[in-house]
Amino acid sequence: MTEDNKKRSKELSRREFLKDAGLLVGGTAIGSTVLLAACGEAETITETATVTSTAPGGTTTVTSTSTVTDTKTLTDTTTAIANNFVCPFCGQELDTLSDLKEHVESEHEGELPKVFPASTGYIVVDSTSCIGCQTCMLACSMVHEGANSLALSRIQVIKNTLERFPNDIEIAQCRQCVNPLCVQACPIGACHVDTENGNVRVIDEEKCLGDICGLCSKACPFMPYRVKLNPTKNVSMKCDLCLNTPYWGEEGGPSGKQACVEACPQMAIKFTEETPSQQGTAGYNYKFEVAAEQQDSGEGGH
Amino acid sequence: MANGGYTGKILRVDLTTQEISTIDTSKYEQWGGGNGIGAALFWDLIPDRTLVDGFDPRNIVIMMTSPLSGTMVPYCSARTEVMGLAPQGYPVNWFTRSNFGGRFSPQLKYAGWDGIVVEGESAEPVWLKIENDNVTIESAADLWGLDTWETQETIWRKTTDYTRYGEWLDVGGVPSTNLPAIVVIGPAGENLSSIASLIHEKGSSAGQGGFGGVFGKKKLKAISVIGDGSVKIADPETLWNVRQHIRTEVNWPVKASTPAGRSSSCFACPNACRFVKADNVGNDAMCIESLYATDKVSYGSNDALKIGDLMQKYGVNAADLFWTFMYIHAQMYSGGEYLNSLYDQGILGSGKEIECYPLPGEVEKWGSLEWYDSLVRAISYRQGIGDDLADGVFRAAEKWGRLEEDLANGNLRYPQWGYSFHHTLPTAEWIYGSVFGDRDINEHTYFGMFNEPLASIDAETLVEMTSQKTVPFTGDPLMFNYQWQGADGSNMDLALEEGIYSSHFAKFVAYHRRHTRFFRQSLGYCDFSRLPRYLIATASAGDNWGFSDNAEVEMFNAVTGNDWTTEDCMKVGQRIWNLERALWVLEGRHRDAEVPSEFMFKPPLSTGINCNKILPVKNRDGAWIADANLDGMFLDKDGFEAFKDHYYALEGWDIATGWPTRANLEELGLKDAADALEAADRLGNPS
Numbered sequence: 001m002t003e004d005n006k007k008r009s010k011e012l013s014r015r016e017f018l019k020d021a022g023l024l025v026g027g028t029a030i031g032s033t034v035l036l037a038a039c040g041e042a043e044t045i046t047e048t049a050t051v052t053s054t055a056p057g058g059t060t061t062v063t064s065t066s067t068v069t070d071t072k073t074l075t076d077t078t079t080a081i082a083n084n085f086v087c088p089f090c091g092q093e094l095d096t097l098s099d100l101k102e103h104v105e106s107e108h109e110g111e112l113p114k115v116f117p118a119s120t121g122y123i124v125v126d127s128t129s130c131i132g133c134q135t136c137m138l139a140c141s142m143v144h145e146g147a148n149s150l151a152l153s154r155i156q157v158i159k160n161t162l163e164r165f166p167n168d169i170e171i172a173q174c175r176q177c178v179n180p181l182c183v184q185a186c187p188i189g190a191c192h193v194d195t196e197n198g199n200v201r202v203i204d205e206e207k208c209l210g211d212i213c214g215l216c217s218k219a220c221p222f223m224p225y226r227v228k229l230n231p232t233k234n235v236s237m238k239c240d241l242c243l244n245t246p247y248w249g250e251e252g253g254p255s256g257k258q259a260c261v262e263a264c265p266q267m268a269i270k271f272t273e274e275t276p277s278q279q280g281t282a283g284y285n286y287k288f289e290v291a292a293e294q295q296d297s298g299e300g301g302h
Numbered sequence: 303m304a305n306g307g308y309t310g311k312i313l314r315v316d317l318t319t320q321e322i323s324t325i326d327t328s329k330y331e332q333w334g335g336g337n338g339i340g341a342a343l344f345w346d347l348i349p350d351r352t353l354v355d356g357f358d359p360r361n362i363v364i365m366m367t368s369p370l371s372g373t374m375v376p377y378c379s380a381r382t383e384v385m386g387l388a389p390q391g392y393p394v395n396w397f398t399r400s401n402f403g404g405r406f407s408p409q410l411k412y413a414g415w416d417g418i419v420v421e422g423e424s425a426e427p428v429w430l431k432i433e434n435d436n437v438t439i440e441s442a443a444d445l446w447g448l449d450t451w452e453t454q455e456t457i458w459r460k461t462t463d464y465t466r467y468g469e470w471l472d473v474g475g476v477p478s479t480n481l482p483a484i485v486v487i488g489p490a491g492e493n494l495s496s497i498a499s500l501i502h503e504k505g506s507s508a509g510q511g512g513f514g515g516v517f518g519k520k521k522l523k524a525i526s527v528i529g530d531g532s533v534k535i536a537d538p539e540t541l542w543n544v545r546q547h548i549r550t551e552v553n554w555p556v557k558a559s560t561p562a563g564r565s566s567s568c569f570a571c572p573n574a575c576r577f578v579k580a581d582n583v584g585n586d587a588m589c590i591e592s593l594y595a596t597d598k599v600s601y602g603s604n605d606a607l608k609i610g611d612l613m614q615k616y617g618v619n620a621a622d623l624f625w626t627f628m629y630i631h632a633q634m635y636s637g638g639e640y641l642n643s644l645y646d647q648g649i650l651g652s653g654k655e656i657e658c659y660p661l662p663g664e665v666e667k668w669g670s671l672e673w674y675d676s677l678v679r680a681i682s683y684r685q686g687i688g689d690d691l692a693d694g695v696f697r698a699a700e701k702w703g704r705l706e707e708d709l710a711n712g713n714l715r716y717p718q719w720g721y722s723f724h725h726t727l728p729t730a731e732w733i734y735g736s737v738f739g740d741r742d743i744n745e746h747t748y749f750g751m752f753n754e755p756l757a758s759i760d761a762e763t764l765v766e767m768t769s770q771k772t773v774p775f776t777g778d779p780l781m782f783n784y785q786w787q788g789a790d791g792s793n794m795d796l797a798l799e800e801g802i803y804s805s806h807f808a809k810f811v812a813y814h815r816r817h818t819r820f821f822r823q824s825l826g827y828c829d830f831s832r833l834p835r836y837l838i839a840t841a842s843a844g845d846n847w848g849f850s851d852n853a854e855v856e857m858f859n860a861v862t863g864n865d866w867t868t869e870d871c872m873k874v875g876q877r878i879w880n881l882e883r884a885l886w887v888l889e890g891r892h893r894d895a896e897v898p899s900e901f902m903f904k905p906p907l908s909t910g911i912n913c914n915k916i917l918p919v920k921n922r923d924g925a926w927i928a929d930a931n932l933d934g935m936f937l938d939k940d941g942f943e944a945f946k947d948h949y950y951a952l953e954g955w956d957i958a959t960g961w962p963t964r965a966n967l968e969e970l971g972l973k974d975a976a977d978a979l980e981a982a983d984r985l986g987n988p989s
Contacts, residue, residue: 128559128564131557131564131566131574132578133572134405134569135570138379139374139542142535142541143542147534148373148374150408150412152532158467159481160467160481161503161566161586162454162455163582164581164585165559165564168564169578224469224470224479228477247535248542249539249542259542265549267556288556
């Protein structure tokens with residue numbers, strides 16, 4: 001498989017994931033316009049050769065070949081696509097996702113829990129206090145994955161700086177729903193309620209099928225959906241209240257700390273043990289009241 | 303080689319040939335990032351270093367991130383450094399830097415790029431689309447002529463497949479809740495103004511230098527970038543701990559929102575120095591673009607903010623226009639001060655020596671919002687008087703035959719190289735740094751290290767303690783002595799021996815140049831941040847004042863996995879400063895030209911910007927005081943020349959010419975630069 005083909009299949013599979021989730025609106029597949037006229041560069045500082053082409057419509061499309069890290073992950077993914085519909089309970093291989101789902105439902109009825117006790121912890125936010133720095137997203141990705149990334153974050157800060165207040169920023173966090181549709185949608189119990197850790201809704205990365213499934217994202221009733229694909233590991237990821245944070249010195253989880261709460265300079269993200277109202281969004285929002293001594297003392301500006 | 307922070311490759315786009323290639327970052331990591339890597343790239347990519355025309359097709363624009371861009375390092379993650387030959391520079395377009403915040407730099411990193419080099423010129427208007435590794439040159443036929451905000455919204459519509467906002471956007475296969483980050487030029491850049499800025503989002507802009515005009519000359523309307531990658535952190539736990547330690551030390555104030563709006567921040571910054579308002583006026587305005595005021599438009603009013611919005615939409619350098627307005631008409635500073643404008647003198651106006659068309663002739667309209675609007679449009683589209691002013695007011699004054707006179711009387715407040723007055727005095731390190739460099743240095747924080755603490759700490763203790771921290775020039779408190787000659791010249795002996803013209807103060811200038819070149823302009827620590835915190839003492843901090851004296855270095859090491867000391871970092875800063883010095887010398891710099899404009903040697907007509915500075919001064923009786931009365935400071939010509947002797951000697955440069963010497967360059971590992979200077983017959987002689 002050439003580098004380009006690998007890359008293309010990665011991107012296509014990612015798009016399949018979106019299509020499955022019914023969210024892809026349009027557009028043509030990336031990579032389809034890449035031609036293969038290699039032109040080596042002799043110049044000393046240019047060490048990576050490139051693939052250059054002129055595509056219809058007069059645009060030039062180029063794909064750099066230096067995607068080594070990504071390609072490795074991708075090789076694992078593409079290998080997996082062929083035969084990964086394996087029943088985690090009996091090992092039987094199934095042809096499709098729906099076959100697997102039917103198989104588990106009929107053959108292993110008792111294996112998947114039917115009762116989902118409420119989480120003992122929730123994240124609530126004050127989007128109007130948010131300054132849009134997105135540090136919560138970076139904290140989230142770092143403590144879970146060891147990297148700073150927006151794509152690896154399980155909390156979203158949606159931002160449009162050309163908009164007016166308060167429509168410019170919105171924090172979209174996982175609600176740890178009392179009725180967890182993502183958990184119920186998972187055909188194999190990878191997305192589950194962790195009854196040993198405060199009933200937080202988590203995903204078992206070892207079990208998760210990744211981009212060939214995506215039913216958890218599809219099941220999430222909120223927009224943007226709060227369970228998303230981890231593009232590096234090719235597994236779904238969601239907020240676990242920092243239960244599993246290998247890159248963090250702090251104790252996380254429903255009985256510990258949460259990185260987004262700790263990192264937010266505005267105290268716009270709060271942890272609560274109280275179950276918020278499940279109706280609408282009001283229960284998951286709160287208004288941060290600034291104590292007099294915490295108000296702006298002129299740190300900004302010069 | 304670092305094992306975190308960098309993506310490993312720099313995007314290289316030739317708009318003439320439409321060829322796109324990559325440059326390996328690893329060779330350049332020794333320069334840190336940003337300005338350091340950019341200067342080294344410029345040196346390598348422009349073989350003819352006598353080139354001094356920013357509009358020459360051979361000029362390049364370099365946009366660099368830092369290894370800390372896209373990370374959670376506070377005050378730092380957002381900045382994008384822009385470099386190249388800058389058309390605003392006078393008398394030649396020196397190699398110059400500028401930078402802007404927002405979130406462009408983080409997105410560039412997530413797309414997998416440490417920077418972008420734009421070469422050549424396109425025949426037709428284009429924009430550059432970057433989605434991870436997929437880089438395309440797109441036609442900008444339908445974008446050319448749009449203002450900077452319209453352009454971004456149009457590109458968002460094109461790149462997000464018209465997905466409804468709030469969903470996971472599909473951006474070329476990248477699922478994202480974030481819109482692409484776009485840097486763009488407005489009509490001013492399209493019409494090759496030397497004071498055109500690059501605008502990102504509502505008001506993040508790289509103004510100084512006129513790189514918007516360079517984009518315009520290259521027919522490059524915009525660069526849009528989005529990615530779903532990551533910045534690897536070598537030591538996440540240390541980064542977390544240092545960042546949270548800073549949070550505790552600084553005690554970040556919470557900035558509450560009101561129904562009128564919220565404070566807003568650049569990427570990963572807790573400072574939230576800007577505002578987003580419900581009425582959408584002046585959103586993301588910061589500093590100078592929010593300071594316009596006249597007798598018709600009061601400071602801080604919505605009309606004043608709308609004037610700032612004009613600069614952002616048309617893409618004009620707000621700092622330069624501020625002084626343009628002061629020069630041609632009575633633009634006030636917030637203190638209510640006026641300069642003696644050309645209009646007030648009867649030189650400029652309808653039917654006057656300098657015709658003001660297309661500005662309205664009716665006097666009562668001058669200084670109103672409508673008047674500003676017509677002026678900004680005239681500049682952006684080069685209509686009438688705007689055609690002159692589009693080349694910068696400095697060049698306009700030259701064309702009008704007024705340059706010498708108005709630089710002497712101070713009506714035209716441009717101390718150096720075609721860049722306006724700023725905090726230039728009494729913070730003397732500011733004028734020195736600007737004159738020995740390429741532009742107004744725009745480095746604010748360093749007077750904060752005196753201003754704030756002097757309210758609670760006595761001056762002698764402060765300079766003693768601070769001078770222990772200023773690696774590599776430690777142990778000499780006199781380096782912070784702002785003693786000047788005084789209005790009557792009676793303290794000239796003190797100023798020469800231990801004040802602003804002394805070898806002691808030269809250490810502060812050298813420290814300042816190196817520190818800013820590395821930490822601010824190469825790593826990206828924002829100039830409005832309160833770092834280096836260790837230099838800003840508070841009485842309550844007691845013996846433990848400030849925080850860790852190398853928090854910035856610790857975070858740099860935590861991200862990159864490097865093991866650099868503060869001294870190492872300062873050395874790289876020195877290296878960058880000297881490589882740029884070599885560039886400027888090849889571009890024509892000589893000691894004789896390093897003299898501030900004439901008005902800087904006279905008592906100021908008005909104080910301009912002073913921000914009520916309080917600075918340490920050692921008196922004749924040997925006592926240190928916190929001096930709040932330095933606003934009348936002006937320079938002495940002999941003193942300035944004496945200072946050049948000290949400063950050049952400290953840097954290891956030739957005192958007669960100001961040119962670097964082979965010994966000094968080779969000590970910094972810059973043999974290439976020494977060879978190039980020698981070949982051009984511009985290598986300094988050892989003292």
